[in-house]
Amino acid sequence: MTTLRYATMEDADLLRRCRPELEVTPEAHADWMSRTMTRDKLFVAELGGVAIGTGRISDWPNAALPQSCEIHYALLPGWRHQGHGVALVRALVARAKELGYVTVGAHIRRDNRPSLLCAINGGVNSVELL
Numbered sequence: 001m002t003t004l005r006y007a008t009m010e011d012a013d014l015l016r017r018c019r020p021e022l023e024v025t026p027e028a029h030a031d032w033m034s035r036t037m038t039r040d041k042l043f044v045a046e047l048g049g050v051a052i053g054t055g056r057i058s059d060w061p062n063a064a065l066p067q068s069c070e071i072h073y074a075l076l077p078g079w080r081h082q083g084h085g086v087a088l089v090r091a092l093v094a095r096a097k098e099l100g101y102v103t104v105g106a107h108i109r110r111d112n113r114p115s116l117l118c119a120i121n122g123g124v125n126s127v128e129l130l
């Protein structure tokens, strides 16, 4: 079962390894992380106590959809393409609802088919295509 625990700065390297595509330096990533943690809910996703990825919940101010948030997620490269993405999205949607959000959204590139399928099947209510 995929579970979420709050990330700490000790997870900085782990979270950076979840998004190798971004090619950020460790320093820039740590800076982003410390700023982000004061604003958003930042999580490490675990499967049986083993870290497999990360997730984030941030406010998504939207006059048409009150109490909206946006979720962000990434698996470590070695854990991708094995069906874990949808469980990660489900866990984030459940946590967002526990936190009181009504609408859970995501911004997803239109060519990111795995992410789109995870969002749809994982319970995201609103997808904005990039």
Ligand SMILES: CC(C)(COP(=O)(O)OP(=O)(O)OC[C@H]1O[C@@H](n2cnc3c(N)ncnc32)[C@H](O)[C@@H]1OP(=O)(O)O)[C@@H](O)C(=O)NCCC(=O)NCCS
Binding pocket: 073, 074, 075, 076, 079, 080, 081, 082, 083, 084, 085, 086, 106, 107, 108, 109, 112, 113, 114, 115, 117, 118, 121
């Ligand atoms: C996006 C991400 C979380 C998806 O998780 P995942 O476990 O790798 O996803 P899966 O392999 O289970 O694929 C999800 C679905 O996409 C399908 N899929 C996978 N690769 C595909 C491809 N190249 N083309 C079309 N469909 C594909 C799978 O068959 C699956 O469909 P199903 O649920 O109907 O069986 C993960 O790939 C990731 O971390 N990517 C990098 C970060 C990222 O893009 N984050 C999202 C930002 S919006």
